[in-house]
Amino acid sequence: MTEKPLDPSTSLKAGLAALRAELDACFGPRARFNEALAAHTTLRLGGPADLWFPARSVAELFEVVGLARQRAVPVFLLGGGANLLIGSAGARGLVIENRARVVRFEGARVIAESGTILPRLAKRCAQQGLSGLEWAVGVPGTIGGAAVNNAGAYGMSMADILIRAEILTPQGERIWQPVEWFEYEYRFSKLKQGDRETRGQGDRGTGGQGDGGTRGYVILQVELALVPASTAEVEATMRKYTARRKATQPPGATIGSMFKNPPGDYAGRLIEAVGLKGYRIGQAQISPVHANFFVNLGSASADDVIELVKTAQEQVLDKFGVLLELEVEIV
Ligand SMILES: Cc1cc2nc3c(=O)[nH]c(=O)nc-3n(C[C@H](O)[C@H](O)[C@H](O)COP(=O)(O)OP(=O)(O)OC[C@H]3O[C@@H](n4cnc5c(N)ncnc54)[C@H](O)[C@@H]3O)c2cc1C
Secondary structure (H helix, E strand, O other): OOOOOOOHHHHHHHHHHHHHHHHHHHHOOOOEEEEEHHHHOOOOOOOEEEEEEEEOOHHHHHHHHHHHHHOOOOEEEEOOOOOEEOOOOOEEEEEEEEOOOOEEEEOOEEEEEOOOEHHHHHHHHHHOOEEOOHHHHHOOOEHHHHHHHOOEEOOEEHHHHEEEEEEEOOOOOEEEEEHHHHOOEOOEOHHHHHHHHOOOOOOOOOOOOOOOOOOOOEEEEEEEEOEEOOHHHHHHHHHHHHHHHHHHOOOOEOOOEOEOOOOOOOHHHHHHHOOOOOOEEOOEEEOOOOOOEEEEOOOOOHHHHHHHHHHHHHHHHHHHOOOOOEOOEEO
């Protein structure tokens, strides 16, 4: 007699139920089934997570990832949701929201847990008389998400200040890796390998249906090297950057730059040049303020935003022969 194949949806459901019971037993009633992810992303859209859990420390991150892996439940690490376009189907498996936020200052070194909110950290560093993170004052999300994406602005990025990071590997080991390990490029690290493999296809391919959007690696904490400076000067630079953002970027629900800038040009300029600035599909709009920012006017669906993305890509390709590559990640 041939054995009946395992129905993956049934085994995932069973794994999720068992995992939920374990999480409740270990941490109290914090985990939630079918949590709407729209409330956890800056674009304010996205369907439900099968199971959602807010981790409050590195120890919890480590333990919860381990429990999920024992149950073969896929894990997706959610930082501030500031670089994610989550579809209306949501995310399968366990979504761990990273709220591990302890920060230590050791001279000009900063050791921050990966759920530390980046703009808040920038302000704390200024108060400590440390320079190097001024660019981050208007970059929402966590330091872990910034390390994955090599976030940056005004000519600086994570690659310039990261010394090393503690990583949880797909095999469950905790290892400190030096900055070189990340193979940083413009808005790219080796944690986004799927990005490189699918480059130019208009889909980043790092979508979280496996164990994590980052190939099963979880950044637990980072160590940054900053430079002693006067608090007044650092704060003045941050005020200048904040004013520049206010003047050039739209308020409201966005995910920052939708596309990477192609070499020698700007995605926003190209989109504007094809006449799409201000263009709307449903409640999703290419911002009339900055054409590389896409805005949810209230009740946009992920499908609306994806249609806008395709429209911009097609028209820019037709007119300029440039294929715009997504900076955000589609889940
Ligand atoms: C108004 C606005 C302005 C912005 N301006 C800028 C800018 O100037 N420069 C810039 O670079 N970006 C900018 N962004 C984009 C965004 O802020 C950055 O990409 C940010 O670093 C995303 O961090 P996050 O914590 O929100 O990551 P998320 O969006 O939550 O996650 C992004 C990816 O990282 C993974 N991830 C997150 N944390 C971890 C972890 N600890 N371990 C492993 N994987 C992890 C996730 O699984 C996912 O694959 C902007 C966004 C907005 C909304």
